[in-house]
Amino acid sequence: MTVYINDTTLRDGEQAAGVAFSVTEKVAIARQLDQLGIHEIEVGIAAMGGSEARAIAEITTLGLQAKLLGWNRAVPSDLEASLACGLRRVHIAIPLSDVQLQAKFGGDRQRLMDQLRQCIGLAKQHDVFVSVGGEDASRTPVAEVIAMARQAADWGAQRFRFCDTVGILDPFTTYDRVQQLVAALPIPLEMHTHDDLGLATANAIAGIRAGAQSVNTTVNGLGERAGNAALEEVVMALKRLYNLDLGIKTQQLTSLSQRVQAASGDVLPRWKAIVGQNAFSHEAGIHAHGVLRQPDTYQAFAPHEVGTHHRIVAGKHSGSHGLRHLLEQQGITLAAPQERSLLEAVREWSIHHKRDLTAAELKTLAHRLQLPVSSPQSVMPAMPDLQS
Numbered sequence: 001m002t003v004y005i006n007d008t009t010l011r012d013g014e015q016a017a018g019v020a021f022s023v024t025e026k027v028a029i030a031r032q033l034d035q036l037g038i039h040e041i042e043v044g045i046a047a048m049g050g051s052e053a054r055a056i057a058e059i060t061t062l063g064l065q066a067k068l069l070g071w072n073r074a075v076p077s078d079l080e081a082s083l084a085c086g087l088r089r090v091h092i093a094i095p096l097s098d099v100q101l102q103a104k105f106g107g108d109r110q111r112l113m114d115q116l117r118q119c120i121g122l123a124k125q126h127d128v129f130v131s132v133g134g135e136d137a138s139r140t141p142v143a144e145v146i147a148m149a150r151q152a153a154d155w156g157a158q159r160f161r162f163c164d165t166v167g168i169l170d171p172f173t174t175y176d177r178v179q180q181l182v183a184a185l186p187i188p189l190e191m192h193t194h195d196d197l198g199l200a201t202a203n204a205i206a207g208i209r210a211g212a213q214s215v216n217t218t219v220n221g222l223g224e225r226a227g228n229a230a231l232e233e234v235v236m237a238l239k240r241l242y243n244l245d246l247g248i249k250t251q252q253l254t255s256l257s258q259r260v261q262a263a264s265g266d267v268l269p270r271w272k273a274i275v276g277q278n279a280f281s282h283e284a285g286i287h288a289h290g291v292l293r294q295p296d297t298y299q300a301f302a303p304h305e306v307g308t309h310h311r312i313v314a315g316k317h318s319g320s321h322g323l324r325h326l327l328e329q330q331g332i333t334l335a336a337p338q339e340r341s342l343l344e345a346v347r348e349w350s351i352h353h354k355r356d357l358t359a360a361e362l363k364t365l366a367h368r369l370q371l372p373v374s375s376p377q378s379v380m381p382a383m384p385d386l387q388s
């Protein structure tokens, strides 16, 4: 099974409400996606013009290994804008469901198909790769999706994108639909899934299991509404569940996540899979104890695979082993009664502040409790105030 990642952080990811990348940020994200070994990058919408077109044009000059794809409506001027940016691969999105067709083409399917044919023809005249995407395909009878995709293939489309645009499928239905499409189509299928029901990654994986060749992802799952299938989740799921090596440098997933968080102005939930701050953090006494003895006790895979590390933290659920480990890291050793007092203080502090303690805060707390503290340094440094 060969699977390709077509990452759309720079298109669907940026479409997330309140997200706007600068040219510099788009270029930097494209470079890092390429460094990771991402096979294809959907770089944006050239028809928007302005800085979006400038960013796309600049990315096409970087000499990246990744293939670069531009998103278009079935409108000739969109295609011309993509070509003017130097793109050699174009994606043409068309509304498939009745509700989308009504909203975008006044329900006129013939006009839509005429425009699609014209746009594919224009692209083929310039000898560029053509992908066609069925928007809202998941709310369209599968026979209609097949008929449209076959028609597009006859006109020269080289890939069909199956879009669960509003994220309403489950993995079982996705598998059935994609299996039917793969069997019926002469061109490869690409998955495009949204996370409205929290199933984007699961549905993307189901589509791959059913024979889809490529999958759209976004870093951190960034995207419209609840977002898209997350790059880091899809890549690690394929790696860990199916032993699929996509040739992607997974050790850079955490740093890429941080770059995109900075560019999007977002901070991920701590519990975000793979790249969240807590993905490899352990506070609960039994868990911390287990991980300190044997990391496999409470981990799906080693954190270094995604470029991060285990973190033992002090908080409400800490136990003596975890606390001792943290104190030892700072050269502090306590007698058992003092340790119990500190543990109780840590728990109260954490309940009051609604978070775990930093190393400095733990040290300060130990000092404030006037616990005998031994340190490799003969003189303790000045204690910072506890943050509120």
Ligand SMILES: [Zn+2]
Pocket: 012, 165, 192, 194, 224
């Ligand atoms: Zn989308």
